Amino acid sequence: MKNTISIIAILSIGAFAGNMINIGLSHAMYWQSLEPLDFMKFFKIDFPLLLQPTAATLLPAF
């Protein structure tokens, strides 16, 4: 049991880091390429989609 929790913790912390790298290097760079108003429209669509992977990695990590 202890072993399983350790594995879940390390995997999810690492995956959360990967998710953050993805947001920073992929989404954020794309956002910066957009005009401010276009960004805001796009972010409205994008934000709910970011929640799922973030919650899926951050919750077990926490």
Next chain:
Amino acid sequence: MKKILPEIAVLTICGALGILLAMGLGFGIFWKTLEPIAFMNVFAAEFPYFILPTVLMLQPALISSIALFIRFKNEKEIRKTWLYVMSGMIAAFVITSAYHLPVNLGFIQLKYTAEEITTLLNIWLLLHWVRFAAVFVAAVFALKGFRQINQVV
């Protein structure tokens, strides 16, 4: 150096797992909501931004797992564990190179019809979860391998 390589392997494999999860749950679900042609246009705009984080994680993950498999050639148990890690990473790499990359380039060039896009995107997502599973297995074995190395070194 002996300890840095397993650390790099574990970090980058878990990081790759996070990136694949974000792609599947974030972008994948979004793409499915779009009309085929609209999807191809969005994909063409977004694809260049996927490359950097994916390469940044997948490449060191693959290289480090191969390096550790080779490095522990005299330690039977450790070698076996890193064989599983390496196999998972190679499977993900092969799927990406053989299917995702050529299809992605086709999407960027806007060269598919609406019907083709729907089929290709469904296969894209299916194979995406297959490569996610391969990297997940690799990550679990990488943690096991990391502990085995710490007991020996």
